Amino acid sequence: MSAEPILELKDVHSGYGSIKALKGISLKAYPGEILAIIGANGAGKSTTLMTICGIVHPDQGEIFYKGKKINKIPAQKLPPMGLCQVPEGRRIFPRLTVEENLILGAFYRNDRAGIDKDMEHVYSLFPILKERSRQQGGTLSGGEQQMLALARALMTKPEVLLLDEPSLGLAPIIVQSIFDIIADINKNSDTTIILVEQNANLALQTAQRGYVLETGRITLEDDAESLLNNADIRKAYLGE
Amino acid sequence: MRQEYKKIWKNYAVGMAWLLGLLWPMLGIHPDGTLTFHRTLTVWLYIFAGSLICVLFYITKKSRILSGVTDPLVNGAGKLSDISKALPTSVWMVLLFVFLLVYPLVNGRYAIDVAISVLLYVCLGMGLNIVVGLAGMLDLGYIAFYGVGAYTYALLNVAYGLSFWLCLPLAGCFACIAGCLVGYPTLNMRGDYLAIVTMGFGEITRIVLNNWMSLTNGPNGILGIKPISILIPTFHNTMSFETFWVKKLNVLYYFVLILAVISVIAVTRLRNSRIGRAWESIREDETAAELMGVNTFRYKLLAYAVGAVFAGLAGAFFAARMRFVSPESFTFIESCMVLCMVVLGGMGSIPGIVLGVIVLIALPEVFRQFALYRMLVFGAAMIIIMLFKPDGLIPAKRLKIQAQYEKKGETDTNVS
Numbered sequence A: 001m002s003a004e005p006i007l008e009l010k011d012v013h014s015g016y017g018s019i020k021a022l023k024g025i026s027l028k029a030y031p032g033e034i035l036a037i038i039g040a041n042g043a044g045k046s047t048t049l050m051t052i053c054g055i056v057h058p059d060q061g062e063i064f065y066k067g068k069k070i071n072k073i074p075a076q077k078l079p080p081m082g083l084c085q086v087p088e089g090r091r092i093f094p095r096l097t098v099e100e101n102l103i104l105g106a107f108y109r110n111d112r113a114g115i116d117k118d119m120e121h122v123y124s125l126f127p128i129l130k131e132r133s134r135q136q137g138g139t140l141s142g143g144e145q146q147m148l149a150l151a152r153a154l155m156t157k158p159e160v161l162l163l164d165e166p167s168l169g170l171a172p173i174i175v176q177s178i179f180d181i182i183a184d185i186n187k188n189s190d191t192t193i194i195l196v197e198q199n200a201n202l203a204l205q206t207a208q209r210g211y212v213l214e215t216g217r218i219t220l221e222d223d224a225e226s227l228l229n230n231a232d233i234r235k236a237y238l239g240e
Numbered sequence B: 001m002r003q004e005y006k007k008i009w010k011n012y013a014v015g016m017a018w019l020l021g022l023l024w025p026m027l028g029i030h031p032d033g034t035l036t037f038h039r040t041l042t043v044w045l046y047i048f049a050g051s052l053i054c055v056l057f058y059i060t061k062k063s064r065i066l067s068g069v070t071d072p073l074v075n076g077a078g079k080l081s082d083i084s085k086a087l088p089t090s091v092w093m094v095l096l097f098v099f100l101l102v103y104p105l106v107n108g109r110y111a112i113d114v115a116i117s118v119l120l121y122v123c124l125g126m127g128l129n130i131v132v133g134l135a136g137m138l139d140l141g142y143i144a145f146y147g148v149g150a151y152t153y154a155l156l157n158v159a160y161g162l163s164f165w166l167c168l169p170l171a172g173c174f175a176c177i178a179g180c181l182v183g184y185p186t187l188n189m190r191g192d193y194l195a196i197v198t199m200g201f202g203e204i205t206r207i208v209l210n211n212w213m214s215l216t217n218g219p220n221g222i223l224g225i226k227p228i229s230i231l232i233p234t235f236h237n238t239m240s241f242e243t244f245w246v247k248k249l250n251v252l253y254y255f256v257l258i259l260a261v262i263s264v265i266a267v268t269r270l271r272n273s274r275i276g277r278a279w280e281s282i283r284e285d286e287t288a289a290e291l292m293g294v295n296t297f298r299y300k301l302l303a304y305a306v307g308a309v310f311a312g313l314a315g316a317f318f319a320a321r322m323r324f325v326s327p328e329s330f331t332f333i334e335s336c337m338v339l340c341m342v343v344l345g346g347m348g349s350i351p352g353i354v355l356g357v358i359v360l361i362a363l364p365e366v367f368r369q370f371a372l373y374r375m376l377v378f379g380a381a382m383i384i385i386m387l388f389k390p391d392g393l394i395p396a397k398r399l400k401i402q403a404q405y406e407k408k409g410e411t412d413t414n415v416s
């Protein structure tokens, strides 16, 4: 693992007006790793990702991406820099076709050949999407929509991919196949992945390191295996 | 089957009772306090008889009692649609084009006048479709930009004698600026809030036009606007140009037709472009669009600006056709009408909107015979359309993007 983090948050405070959802978050993500952020409902996991992506603006603190401060950079400039999020609840474009959804992932790009190549690539990762390419996104099943959301994000050619609860509302067998693909993406294209999950068990099995978030604060940071074996964590998040 | 009929009759009975309850306060209560039932009952009986026939027809068709008569008819209709499918779209386009070209030659003044209205509203519908249908922003003050365009030409022509062709781009420009002015402060609003604020802007525009006596002559409007002029070369001794005033409706028709055709083509092309995709992504999910790198701020402002340009251009033509403008033409109900055309036709669907315009302009004309009850019948017709066609007359088909992906896909599966 290289010493320089690709993404770093330093004492970030953020929230929605008077609601302070993040009360000083510091974390580092290193190139090529899978990093898990686990925490209960309302802990501030989604807010953390939205703050990184510039949708929610931090009140205080700094966010660095590849050594560059990105606090003030508008959200739409981040995908071209290689930072992309798959938001909670998938949020695909329901009345656009699968293909249009994917093309929108490549919105900032204008390398026709590259887009075509990546399109083939995501279709090979998710063959079901190719079968459904003319169908409206909203008519897909939950698992297929999650695949589409993931594929759409891949079309931005991310170097850091933020995933917000990819297992939400899906059957265990589909969750497993999606996590396998996530691990593949990480391995094959060296994409750094930040995985936000309530399903702590699965997240920590996939990740190399993890942070535990509680009501807007980081309470624990360790490698994934230690977290899995930590008695407190097992009690609080793994239902033991 | 029996159950089903029972349900139909029950619904029908409830519907007729409801209609009676609706009709009586309108027809039976008189200003002097007397209550009558006679007129309500006559009107109600007429409607009852008419709808009963429809229901009976529906049931016979369902139960196939008259299948000996209806089947050949259905088959015939099927054959007709087969024939229409057999002809390629280009043939239909040519036929439509010929129809549009000869329309003023074979029709009278009144029919041409209605057609010009339809064409102007097609242009408005196309513009509003960008804002509402594509970008998904509910704009209830859209007619203001039409007003800006109309007054731009009216004022510049009357005060400075500027010609139509010089004022036309200016009308587009000013409407565009107005679009940005309205758009900018409302960019962070969504849904119902946006609708209210745009409605406010629309009313502000109308009130300004109404009260700025020194400039707009207030409610009296501006008279004496020159029609469209064209320069025609003449060859008496030397070549010179003669100004020809387009006063005749049938000549004006062709100019407005060109405007409408251009706006239809422009919106079709915009819709299939990168910009159109950005607009649609904003309509679907603004945050997700932003996460995918769409500059939502810029594209929403662009939607307002481009939408307003179409209204501004149509407005200039409107002023040149009426040769008179007054604030009365730009009331809230006009905004509603354009919105109805877009929604009724099928939001985002271009042929749908054209049909929606035709229906909403032509129906009130057809219903003239109902005199007093014209708008009532019109409203009922709209409700019926929305009941039976909730997605609009011609719902938007999803675009078929680049067939090449599919072809490549086939070869891939063969290899693997």
Ligand SMILES: Nc1ncnc2c1ncn2[C@@H]1O[C@H](COP(=O)(O)OP(=O)(O)O)[C@@H](O)[C@H]1O
Residues within 6 Å of the ligand: A016, A019, A021, A039, A040, A041, A042, A043, A044, A045, A046, A047, A048
């Ligand atoms: N749009 C919003 N407006 C106001 N408060 C919000 C909004 N979204 C989230 N919150 C609040 O911020 C806190 C953190 O929420 P969130 O980041 O969604 O948690 P998590 O993703 O960990 O479940 C919660 O208390 C939640 O109520």
Ligand SMILES: [Mg+2]
Residues within 6 Å of the ligand: A045, A046, A047, A088, A165
């Ligand atoms: Mg969340």
